[in-house]
Amino acid sequence: MQFNFNSTEPIYLQVARQIEDAIFTGGFHEGEQVPSTTEISREFHINPATVLKGMNLLVSQGLIEKHRGVGMFVSKGAHGQIIQARQQDFYEKYVIKVVTEAVKLDISKEELNRLIEQGYQYEGNRS
Amino acid sequence: MKGIEVKQITKRYGKKVILNGIGFELEPNKIYGLLGRNGAGKSTLLNIMTDRVSADDGEIRLDGVDIQDNDQQLGNMYLMSEVDLYPKAAKVSQIFKWTAQLYNGFDMELAMKLAQKFDLDVKAQFSKLSTGYRTIMKLIIALSVQVEFIFLDEPVLGLDANHRDLFYKELVQSYSDNPRTFVISTHLIEEVAQLIEHVLVIDQGRLIIDDETEDILKNAYMISGAEEEVDQYVDGLNVIGSDKLASLKASYVFGELDNRVIPDRVSIDKMDLQTLFINLTNGGQNNE
Structure with a gap:
């Protein structure tokens, strides 16, 4: 801790x-x-x-x-409950922030989708 | 009431007013922080509260009874301070024994256990101990006297980081095992910020804060950004200080922010206890 x-x-x-x-x-x-x-x-x-x-x-x-x-x-069931709560928070806590920042930086929707795809590849290589 | 009532305590040394009508209450089983700058009157107040010094005005009551010259009431309080009251040749173990005779319920087993943890040689003469170890001995006594109200005046004076850490751990352990009231007077605010449930701040002889730590921090904000926008935003709020770096400014606000619109380029953060303390006690001057 x-x-x-x-x-x-x-x-x-x-x-x-x-x-x-x-x-x-x-x-x-x-x-x-x-x-x-x-x-x-x-x-x-x-x-x-x-x-x-x-x-x-x-x-x-x-x-x-x-x-x-x-x-x-x-x-x-605590573990499952936490995951469920965090999945619910995911949109507000991360997605909205990413999109807001992308708009500020003039990153297009297509470009953002491409970056997310790239992120998945990175994660795939790591594991 | 149960606990200690400090009523309108005033103390002058010559013409100088050290304490000016100080009043507050101490509840049972709570950890308090008594904060103030050098010379704010903290030690004088603690000495008055334990009847080592008498006040010019006001009174101290414990469970509703005046403590002045009342040995029974004073037996429920212990003040650990910088002053060394022990005879030069006295050994640590003797001092433990004397204290046990003075205070019923002195936990000798705990004292010896703590001495071992801190590597304090109980056979050593008190006068031959280093500053740090004198403090350690006094702290061990303060944790081992099982009285209801314990006042610690600068408890970690001269202690290295390891010993300070150990002291805070043992303080929490002792408090959990046997809840009682501790009043900690210290300059090292950051180290006790999470430990103290209630904060008392003395500034220039007056009590300026008497509140729960959590409630105080709820309304302590740092507003930072471009000077012009910060100034505009904080207009009308209770600004207690500010810092400036070129055209950037941070203003410290103590109080509610109401519902005003936050400009894009202004950011709002919470203040920690130390920052709040510095800004409340710098005599109204900006740190610019």
Whole structure:
């Protein structure tokens, strides 16, 4: 986990996003325990109340769940749920931005399509 | 009320007013940051709050009872400060024992464990310790006295980066294991910005900020871009300072931005606590 404290995002949201990222990338698997509030607070010098706020956000989204007296665990189906949410965000978060920037730079629609095609080739060569 | 009430504290040294009608409350089990520039009156305030120095006016109450000359109330507070109050020949282990006699519930096991983690030799004489290790010993005591209110005046003075990191970790651990109130007075704002839940800022003897860290940062903005457009955008907003580089300008706004239209070439970012602090306490002067 990594926190960028100069970021404009409130710390509790960063905590939530970092854990979500770790679930997404497979750092924390479904059914596995996530680090405790104290462990995260201690490691990154963050107020425990702030960490808890971030954790509670994930609990309310159903991504992690509390097992009384034991700790927090990654919920079943959390990985799929994150992918679904991110697919929904994809258009707004990336596509719109790319198109807006392309228009500003006078890149034509055909040229943009060609660049996307090129991007796919690059990705194909990498893997 | 539960907790500490600071009521209208005023302190003068000669004609100079050090603290001017300071008032706020400290709730149980919270971590506070007490911030202010050199000479702002932070140490004086902490000394008054723990009855080491008396105020000219005002009072301090703990759970509704005046703390002045009240040993029972004062036993619930601990002030760790730069001042060295220990006899020259005293060994660290002796100082631990004396403290344990003064404060009920001093956690000797924790103190010894922390001494080991920080590599503090408990058999060494206090007066022969380096500045950094004197601070470490005092920090260990502050974390080990199990009182409800702990005041840390410049807690990391003389500590290297590794020891500062270890201290913040142990502080969080100790707070999680046994929640109580900490008030941290420090110059190193960046290091504690994520740790403090509530911020108190003293400037020129007055309390100018008393709010939750998150709420403060919600309304702290940096507006940057071409000078003319920035000036136009921030007109009427609460501008607390600005920086300039050639024709580029960054204006710092503390307060809501309302719904005005953001010009294309002006960008809006959030301010961090340190930047906000600098701009609030530079005497109204721009940094240009």
